[in-house]
Amino acid sequence: MANYNRRDFAKLVVLGGIGYTVFACGEDAKKEKSDVKDEVPKMPELLPKNVQLYQKADAEYQELAVRFNKRFQQSPTYIAQCFTTQGVADAVKFARFKDLKVVVKSGGHSFEGFSSTNDGLVVDVSAMKTMEWTSDHSLTVGAGCILKELYDEMLPKQRILPSGSCATVGIAGLALGGGYGFFSRKYGLTCDSLQEITIVDGNGNILHESGNSAILKACKGGGNGNFGIVTKMKFRTYQAPKFFQAFRCKSYKLDTKRAKELLQTWFRYTEKLPKTAFSAFVLNGKTLTILITSYSDDDKEVLQMYNALKAKSDKATIGSKRPLAKALKTFYGVQHPIYFKNACAGLYKDFAEIEGCIDDVISKVISSRGLIYQVNTLGGNINSTAAEKRSVYPHRSYPYLSELQSYWDKPSQEASRLAAFQEVQEYFYQHGIRAHYRNYPDINFKDFQTAYYGKYLPELKKIKQQLDSENRIQHPQSI
Numbered sequence: 241m242a243n244y245n246r247r248d249f250a251k252l253v254v255l256g257g258i259g260y261t262v263f264a265c266g267e268d269a270k271k272e273k274s275d276v277k278d279e280v281p282k283m284p285e286l287l288p289k290n291v292q293l294y295q296k297a298d299a300e301y302q303e304l305a306v307r308f309n310k311r312f313q314q315s316p317t318y319i320a321q322c323f324t325t326q327g328v329a330d331a332v333k334f335a336r337f338k339d340l341k342v343v344v345k346s347g348g349h350s351f352e353g354f355s356s357t358n359d360g361l362v363v364d365v366s367a368m369k370t371m372e373w374t375s376d377h378s379l380t381v382g383a384g385c386i387l388k389e390l391y392d393e394m395l396p397k398q399r400i401l402p403s404g405s406c407a408t409v410g411i412a413g414l415a416l417g418g419g420y421g422f423f424s425r426k427y428g429l430t431c432d433s434l435q436e437i438t439i440v441d442g443n444g445n446i447l448h449e450s451g452n453s454a455i456l457k458a459c460k461g462g463g464n465g466n467f468g469i470v471t472k473m474k475f476r477t478y479q480a481p482k483f484f485q486a487f488r489c490k491s492y493k494l495d496t497k498r499a500k501e502l503l504q505t506w507f508r509y510t511e512k513l514p515k516t517a518f519s520a521f522v523l524n525g526k527t528l529t530i531l532i533t534s535y536s537d538d539d540k541e542v543l544q545m546y547n548a549l550k551a552k553s554d555k556a557t558i559g560s561k562r563p564l565a566k567a568l569k570t571f572y573g574v575q576h577p578i579y580f581k582n583a584c585a586g587l588y589k590d591f592a593e594i595e596g597c598i599d600d601v602i603s604k605v606i607s608s609r610g611l612i613y614q615v616n617t618l619g620g621n622i623n624s625t626a627a628e629k630r631s632v633y634p635h636r637s638y639p640y641l642s643e644l645q646s647y648w649d650k651p652s653q654e655a656s657r658l659a660a661f662q663e664v665q666e667y668f669y670q671h672g673i674r675a676h677y678r679n680y681p682d683i684n685f686k687d688f689q690t691a692y693y694g695k696y697l698p699e700l701k702k703i704k705q706q707l708d709s710e711n712r713i714q715h716p717q718s719i
């Protein structure tokens with residue numbers, strides 16, 4: 241979650257029409273074309289209204305090659321800028337014809353550069369930005385929409401989707417790996433609101449999936465660049481709250497003992513938070529920001545937590561109850577590419593799980609320039625049995641998600657930043673922390689597939705075999 245105090249983290253990112261009928265009614269899954277793959281791949285017809293192919297010499301290529309993480313500056317052989325689902329299907333068929341691997345890009349915010357490549361074809365769906373409402377307040381979006389575009393569409397209609405806070409993150413990459421944010425403890429993960437998808441498989445077939453479809457289920461937590469390219473997503477939306485309020489407690493020049501005490505207190509009080517509240521513990525070097533947010537008048541526990549932490553902090557502020565659209569903008573973060581390394585630092589059940597290594601973790605964070613350790617609250621309705629059955633997100637019983645972050649200005653700073661980062665990851669690993677969030681990948685995770693997908697890995701391997709037996713669609717941590 242991109243949570244940050246604007247001043248301290250100023251340079252950082254921390255944190256239509258009615259009756260749309262593209263999806264097959266009354267069917268769980270329907271293929272638009274035969275799923276029999278051409279044994280000898282044929283060159284597809286590439287119509288400019290569907291797809292444009294670019295190579296290095298093209299000016300458009302240079303623009304489309306940019307990713308949010310400047311650490312990755314890859315040069316794919318081709319970039320296929322797709323405008324329609326047919327264009328995506330044709331681009332995949334072209335990749336088969338040329339025997340190139342396919343990498344998928346929507347918002348371009350992958351922590352580890354998984355939406356580009358040096359030797360294949362990038363299917364870029366970022367221009368697919370259609371948005372269509374149905375009369376039941378569901379919203380169907382093209383896979384190229386980014387979060388601020390969604391909020392701009394939904395909030396004037398007093399609707400929300402539980403999703404992330406950073407403006408330029410793509411809804412596709414976020415929802416296909418789970419997706420969480422300020423509203424998730426009440427409304428679940430972003431993927432829990434996903435009702436229907438259009439997806440192109442590794443042979444270029446177009447599929448529409450809804451209801452109890454196993455492919456739809458696999459896309460709820462396991463869909464990032466693994467076995468298909470999602471081009472459209474239909475989401476349920478919810479009545480937006482009337483206001484949004486942020487509480488902050490800050491502490492400076494912390495030593496390990498005091499930071500640990502504050503973390504313990506934070507864990508104790510977050511257990512009692514209502515589902516309408518969210519909190520993040522953000523230790524940036526020796527400075528700690530604790531953020532609590534709420535959008536309900538029932539804020540007894542929020543105030544209890546705020547007061548308990550205020551008593552132990554150097555400074556505390558209660559923000560005013562602001563209109564949602566205005567309040568969310570303060571969490572939009574940096575919107576241009578930057579150098580960074582972010583990764584999951586584990587999902588936990590409680591403080592006891594990290595107690596044995598937390599002194600080492602905090603000492604390292606406090607003594608390392610630019611290293612941030614953040615713990616976010618999940619829990620609430622994320623931990624729903626009904627949602628569990630319909631998705632492959634395996635970590636619902638973990639109410640805490642932690643992450644490490646580091647940001648820098650020049651490539652020469654990278655090596656030392658990564659070394660400190662890896663040292664902290666190693667403390668957690670040695671202590672038995674093994675569960676990780678798919679959307680916060682780390683190229684160094686051992687046994688990453690189990691860490692991301694847990695008991696759902698065999699199910700996902702089956703879907704991979706079904707949709708992409710040639711392993712056309714791939715990235716360094718794909719299935």
Ligand SMILES: Cc1cc2nc3c(=O)[nH]c(=O)nc-3n(C[C@H](O)[C@H](O)[C@H](O)COP(=O)(O)OP(=O)(O)OC[C@H]3O[C@@H](n4cnc5c(N)ncnc54)[C@H](O)[C@@H]3O)c2cc1C
Pocket residue numbers: 241242253254255308343344345346347348349350351354355365383403404405406408409410411412413414415416417418419420421463464465466468469470471573679680715
């Ligand atoms: C600044 C920042 C803030 C963030 N905040 C949050 C947050 O609040 N909550 C949260 O849950 N996560 C958050 N994230 C993590 C975010 O969810 C992931 O980075 C997500 O994968 C980004 O999606 P994207 O489309 O922007 O990225 P991309 O780089 O385009 O794609 C990411 C991955 O998804 C795959 N993919 C993309 N599009 C498709 C598609 N159409 N079909 C199939 N696979 C696809 C790609 O192949 C790649 O593996 C944040 C990330 C950043 C950098």
